[in-house]
Amino acid sequence: MLTKRIIACLDVDNGRVVKGVQFVNLRDAGDPAECAAAHARDGADEIVLLDITATSDKRQTMLDVVFRTARCLFIPFTVGGGIRELSDAEAVFEAGADKIAINSAAVKDSTLIGKIAARFGSQAVVVSIDARRVSSGFEVFVAGGRIPTGRDALLWAREAAACGAGEILLTSMDRDGTKAGFDCELTQLVADAVSIPVIASGGAGSAQDFIEVFQSGRADAALAASIFHFGLENIGQLKRELQAANVPVRWPC
């Protein structure tokens, strides 16, 4: 039976793992390659590495980090942040990523999704969506959550899937870093709207939050960052609790 995935996310700034609360207040949490390996040993099903302050002058630093992290990481490895065109994606794959995540660049030009998928396959293209609650539903934000687009998250997820995205990484900006639980309503709306897997993100604070996002949010995978870095919850413990709640997980592994 297909299991629900637990994905550990490393937010990386200038070569170091950091994690903010609602995109600010960064704290240093270590070396990306070491963190990724430790999460894999703990039972993480995948690693996502997000370059949160991607700028062109730091691009090489990032590619070096991707290379070092990927070298001995034998679970799926996704890299996002600052990928604006096909050549950026090629460089990240060349450095060792299995999938890339694109956000702002895909909103700006949705054909980028198809271009990368045509070269590397849909399974290698994750479209990342940052959504915030508004009166009419959920709105897509870009540029690290700074710029509203006026676009509906549900419609954008459908369009991204139609363009060739292999997975949707869906972040609730309202919940990000709060540890108040995933936004199950948002997750379920998007999960029901597309046939490709949806990764829920933003708000993980307890095992119960994961159980809820898998059961009522119908997420295929759930992602968390700070909860794992500072040892607040061990992935093995989390998976045992998921198993006890009849959520299928890869455990023991």
Place this chain on the structure above:
Amino acid sequence: MIAQTIAIVDYGAGNLNSVKKAFDYLGAEVVVTTQPEIVASADKIVLPGVGHFSALGALDNTGLRDAVLQGASAGKPFLGICLGMQWLFEGSDEAPEFAGAGIFAGRCRPFPSSVKSPHVGWNSLAIREGSRLLRNVTPDSFVYYTHSFQAPVVAATTAASEHGMQFSAVVEQGNIFGVQFHPEKSWNVGLLILKNFCEADL
């Protein structure tokens, strides 16, 4: 491990870095190649693949198809990964115009509409006794999949997984091996499977 060269066939589809890295990690001598002559001179052949079945059409135009088939029929250990395993069957509904190698009977078809497709993530292996590729792999071990089409369970199937139906996870017959999942991304279980392939008799 005996000195041997493993050719990873590059027919222009997707990213072969991960497969190469896993073999490098195991200390195997691997070469990623687009050249039929290099495939012909290798001791073992790996045919990876992601994406669309039609990508395999590139094998036909480049001489790689003949090199791979000749190597396989000469008894060289062959491992097809993902699309590379599907290629061992007669063909796929994903691209009916392209022929598979036809080593195993049957065609690759989509999953039933009752389940999500693509099938992405970790699923368990129901292992049949006597598998050489899965030697020392614990029953019900998890492996990582990402695919939209599946190959039927046949006589050569040595492990199956379930996603709305049973499908072939591993096929093996003599020197021919295929895995639908990605061993290079399946943690220690995957590395053990690749190690078993490295140790398969020449």
